Amino acid sequence: MVDDEKDKHKEILKNISLKIEDGKFIAITGPNGGGKSTLAKVIAGIEKPTKGKIIYNGTDITEASITDRARMGISYAFQQPVRFKGIQVKNLIKLAAGDNMSIAGACDILSEVGLCARDYINREVDASLSGGELKRIEIATIIARGTKTCVFDEPEAGIDLWSFKNLIKVFEKMHNEKDSSIIIISHQERILNIADEIVVIAGGEIKDKGKKTDILPELLQGTGGCKFNCD
Numbered sequence: 204m205v206d207d208e209k210d211k212h213k214e215i216l217k218n219i220s221l222k223i224e225d226g227k228f229i230a231i232t233g234p235n236g237g238g239k240s241t242l243a244k245v246i247a248g249i250e251k252p253t254k255g256k257i258i259y260n261g262t263d264i265t266e267a268s269i270t271d272r273a274r275m276g277i278s279y280a281f282q283q284p285v286r287f288k289g290i291q292v293k294n295l296i297k298l299a300a301g302d303n304m305s306i307a308g309a310c311d312i313l314s315e316v317g318l319c320a321r322d323y324i325n326r327e328v329d330a331s332l333s334g335g336e337l338k339r340i341e342i343a344t345i346i347a348r349g350t351k352t353c354v355f356d357e358p359e360a361g362i363d364l365w366s367f368k369n370l371i372k373v374f375e376k377m378h379n380e381k382d383s384s385i386i387i388i389s390h391q392e393r394i395l396n397i398a399d400e401i402v403v404i405a406g407g408e409i410k411d412k413g414k415k416t417d418i419l420p421e422l423l424q425g426t427g428g429c430k431f432n433c434d
């Protein structure tokens with residue numbers, strides 16, 4: 204349930220029960236307004252559930268703050284990233300890394316997300332960045348953090364087709380090298396295709412979950428009508 208000034212106590216998520224194993228790559232998909240971002244925000248601590256528990260590595264984090272969860276190893280990349288006027292890209296990446304990351308290290312990460320470091324390292328993370336540039340910089344901060352659990356909310360949104368292929372490589376690398384659990388909310392078949400498991404959320408509920416080999420064919424043969432039994 205989420206509070207909002209206009210829409211007090213609107214129930215968004217219902218009976219969500221989801222276990223994410225260490226080192227797994229999970230893709231969450233489903234129709235617009237289904238509750239995917241809300242679930243991501245509940246995991247990150249941005250929204251608080253009214254019922255139920257969130258257990259992370261055996262610890263109940265339901266009441267833990269966003270900061271505590273971030274320190275425990277949860278990273279979240281917003282569907283619509285936040286802009287930070289007055290902070291340069293290099294300092295945001297260094298801040299995310301949380302240690303003495305060198306400028307060269309920050310440049311390497313920018314290159315990984317397809318941005319020419321020379322052009323971006325001194326830019327401010329303000330309104331002058333395009334949507335796709337901002338999205339990539341946010342992904343760079345998640346790479347810099349190198350946490351065990353990374354939640355990406357529609358990372359492909361606004362990313363051009365050429366870079367999209369490289370972005371997929373970034374996720375695969377993160378998954379293989381760091382053994383991170385990666386949760387990606389996506390509508391893109393190519394991202395669903397690299398996941399170990401796909402979770403379909405609609406009407407605030409998990410409508411389907413399982414191996415991609417079981418779920419993807421069913422999703423792709425949709426006829427365009429609503430195949431989910433939403434309320």
Ligand SMILES: Nc1ncnc2c1ncn2[C@@H]1O[C@H](COP(=O)(O)OP(=O)(O)OP(=O)(O)O)[C@@H](O)[C@H]1O
Nearest residue numbers: 205206207210213215234235236237238239240241
């Ligand atoms: N703070 C809020 N107050 C009221 N309604 C909200 C709030 N946050 C989300 N909602 C509503 O909850 C529903 C789920 O929203 P959510 O952003 O989780 O969907 P989504 O699955 O991420 O959709 P999309 O694919 O469009 O990103 C939507 O109907 C949305 O309008």
Ligand SMILES: [Mg+2]
Nearest residue numbers: 239240241282
């Ligand atoms: Mg969303």
